[in-house]
Amino acid sequence: MTACEYKPGLxxxxxxxxxxxxxxxxxxxxxxxxxxxxxxxxxxxxxEMSFLxxxxxxxxxxxxxxxxxxxxxxxxxxxRIRDMMKCFPETGxxxxxxxxxxxxxxLFYSKRALEDPVYxxxxxxxxxxxxxxxxxxxxxxRKGNDPVQPRDDLRxxxxxxxxxxxxxxxxxxxxxxxxxxxxxxxxxxxxSTFSARVTASTLTDPYAVVASAVGTLAGPLHGGxxxxxxxxxxxxxxxxxxxxxxxxxxxxxxxxxxxxxxxYKVKDPRATILQGLAEQLFQKFGHDxxxxxxxxxxxxxxxxxxxxxxxxxxxxxxxxxxRKMGIPTDLFTPVFAIARVAGWLAHWKEQxxxxxxxxxxxxxxxxxxxxxxxxxQRKSExxx
Ligand code: SDX
Numbered sequence: 001m002t003a004c005e006y007k008p009g010l011x012x013x014x015x016x017x018x019x020x021x022x023x024x025x026x027x028x029x030x031x032x033x034x035x036x037x038x039x040x041x042x043x044x045x046x047x048e049m050s051f052l053x054x055x056x057x058x059x060x061x062x063x064x065x066x067x068x069x070x071x072x073x074x075x076x077x078x079x080r081i082r083d084m085m086k087c088f089p090e091t092g093x094x095x096x097x098x099x100x101x102x103x104x105x106x107l108f109y110s111k112r113a114l115e116d117p118v119y120x121x122x123x124x125x126x127x128x129x130x131x132x133x134x135x136x137x138x139x140x141x142r143k144g145n146d147p148v149q150p151r152d153d154l155r156x157x158x159x160x161x162x163x164x165x166x167x168x169x170x171x172x173x174x175x176x177x178x179x180x181x182x183x184x185x186x187x188x189x190x191x192s193t194f195s196a197r198v199t200a201s202t203l204t205d206p207y208a209v210v211a212s213a214v215g216t217l218a219g220p221l222h223g224g225x226x227x228x229x230x231x232x233x234x235x236x237x238x239x240x241x242x243x244x245x246x247x248x249x250x251x252x253x254x255x256x257x258x259x260x261x262x263x264y265k266v267k268d269p270r271a272t273i274l275q276g277l278a279e280q281l282f283q284k285f286g287h288d289x290x291x292x293x294x295x296x297x298x299x300x301x302x303x304x305x306x307x308x309x310x311x312x313x314x315x316x317x318x319x320x321x322x323r324k325m326g327i328p329t330d331l332f333t334p335v336f337a338i339a340r341v342a343g344w345l346a347h348w349k350e351q352x353x354x355x356x357x358x359x360x361x362x363x364x365x366x367x368x369x370x371x372x373x374x375x376x377q378r379k380s381e382x383x384x
Contacts, residue, residue, distance in 0.1 A: 006363040011262065015194055017354075020053055020346045021186045025263035030270065032186055033057070041273050046156055046181040047071060047128075050342035053186055054124055054349060067125075068156075074129035075150035075159070077101075078108055082137060082147060090142035094334045095218040097138040098131070099211050105130065106207035114203055114352055123206040124345050131210075131341050132156070135334040136163035157181060160338065165326065172284055173325050176277045177335075180321060183270040183314065184336050186343030188263075192216040192223065196344040198358040200351040213344045214337050220257070223340070225315035226332040228257035230323055233293050242296045250304065258316030259301055265309030274317035281324040290320055 007013050022031045030037040033052050040049055044058075047068050051059040059067060081104050088097050109126065113119035137147035140163075148166055150159050157178040161169035169177075187193070195216040199209045217223035236245045249256060261268060282291050298312055322332050 009262075010194075015189050015358075016197055016347075016351070018188070018347065018350055019056070020343070020350060021188050023188050023263050025261070025265050028264060028266040028269045030187070037183065037269055038273065040182050041179050044182060046178050046185070046339070046342070049182050049185060050128060050345075053342050053346040070125045071129040071156070072150075072152050074126050075133050075152075077130050077133050077137065081105070081108075081134070082141075085134070085138055086141055088138065088142075090144075092142075093218070094135065094138055094142075094331055095214060095224075095337070098135055098334050098337060099214040099218070101134045101138070102127075102131065102207060102214055103211035104207075106205045106211075109207065110205070112203075112205050120349055120352075124349075127206065127210055127341055127345060132160040132338050133163060135331065135338060136160060139164055139328065139331060140166070161325070164331075169325075170284075172280065176281060176321060177325065179277060180274065180318060180335070181339040183273060184318070184339035186340070186346065187314075190222065191219070192340060193343060193347050197347050197351045200348045201355055201357045203352075203355070206345070206348055209348050210341060210344055213340070217337055217340060218333060221255075223315075223333045223336045225257045225313070226319040226322070226336060227329050229294075229315055229319040230290075230329050230332070232257050233290050233297075233319075236293050236297065239289065239292050239296045242293060243300055246297065246300050246304065256297075256301060256305075256310075258319070259305070259312055260310045261313045264311065264313065267311040268313040268316075270314040271312040271316050274314065274321055275312075278317050278320045278324065281321060285324055290323065294320060 020033065022034070023029065032040055032049065033056055035052070040052075044052075048059060048064055051064065051067055081101055084104060085097060085101055088100070105126065109123070111119070133147075133150055140147045145166075148163055151162055154162055154168070155174070155178075158169050158171075158174035161174060161177060189197075192213040196209050196213040199212040200206075220228050236242055246256070278291060282288070294317065298316070301310065301312075318336070319329070319332055322335060323329065327335060
């Protein structure tokens with residue numbers, strides 16, 4: 001293996017052969033099972049889209065109704081998991097709470113039958129059904145309240161908002177959240193999906209696979225960016241301050257949260273759709289200057305960084321949408337995780353269908369033939 005074959009971050013290196021989604025970073029194209037994301041955002045729903053990702057085709061009416069009914073039935077979580085979550089510090093980040101509770105599911109469903117389609121479907125239903133309940137439960141418990149039970153008469157996104165806010169959501173907000181879940185569900189070989197496939201390849205249980213992916217998504221360079229975008233907009237504070245703030249940030253070589261992408265060198269098609277959803281929400285629920293600051297920041301970043309192919313990514317406008325829905329900022333990434341579970345499960349299933357455990361190699365950059373130095377001859381090499 002020569003050093004020239006090594007690519008930091010595996011940039012441009014295929015890590016799997018997959019038929020789940022496709023991205024053209026130059027043309028700004030994203031397809032799930034060959035269907036353009038724009039069509040799915042306009043015409044589909046999160047549960048129907050999840051079925052498409054995981055089983056590879058759009059379900060019949062009967063299949064969709066059965067899938068939705070199974071997910072409704074499994075939305076509740078074990079009281080022991082709720083009791084465990086009550087011991088979590090309310091100051092802890094909700095992504096850490098989600099990772100711990102997702103892994104805990106494996107304690108209750110420990111039987112593994114990875115070659116059994118019935119087991120696969122059960123695990124898919126349980127994870128899609130229970131992740132939103134766990135996110136909402138932690139939110140209520142960290143406020144000192146008891147979590148509320150899911151409502152079977154509400155559809156997926158509406159039920160999540162109900163469990164989160166203890167009141168029925170506005171229909172527009174519920175529909176817009178459903179579209180956001182579609183947009184965030186899958187995106188080829190991103191870091192958290194790669195984690196999911198590596199973990200799946202060892203034939204561990206699907207709950208460990210999702211817990212591994214949740215931990216990866218939490219980072220600010222990946223799923224954590226949407227939370228950072230709101231913090232950034234708050235720091236900018238006004239449209240007039242956008243340009244001076246950006247000049248200062250670029251001078252410090254800071255990464256502008258919500259911008260840039262390893263694959264997209266044009267505006268992320270999901271950002272375009274999310275921008276439209278944000279406009280709908282601001283029209284209905286009242287305008288505030290966050291949107292104006294974001295729009296001005298997009299204009300000035302394009303002026304300064306378009307030559308590097310740096311444009312808004314999915315995280316830039318999603319935070320504005322979630323904030324307008326009253327979702328707390330540190331829950332933005334858990335909402336991303338609720339959606340991406342569908343993609344992780346699709347990759348888990350696909351990995352099992354043609355599995356080979358991941359074990360890449362390395363370019364060794366260390367020393368050889370070093371002697372064992374006696375204690376009295378050693379000196380510290382830590383530079384404080
Ligand atoms: C997601 O992979 C996926 O598909 C992810 C995702 C998904 O759906 O799963 O799309 C979701 O994670 C979106 C990305 C969210 N992250 C952020 O918004 C954080 C800010 N973005 C950057 O950290 C960055 O753009 C990355 C991490 C997203 C991509 O970085 P790359 O491909 O490793 O690019 P790089 O760091 O090598 O930068 C290349 C150049 C550098 O300039 P030079 O040193 O060549 O002069 O572009 C610059 C970088 O400084 N650059 C940025 C920038 N991103 C890249 N400069 C300012 N602000 C930025 N955001």
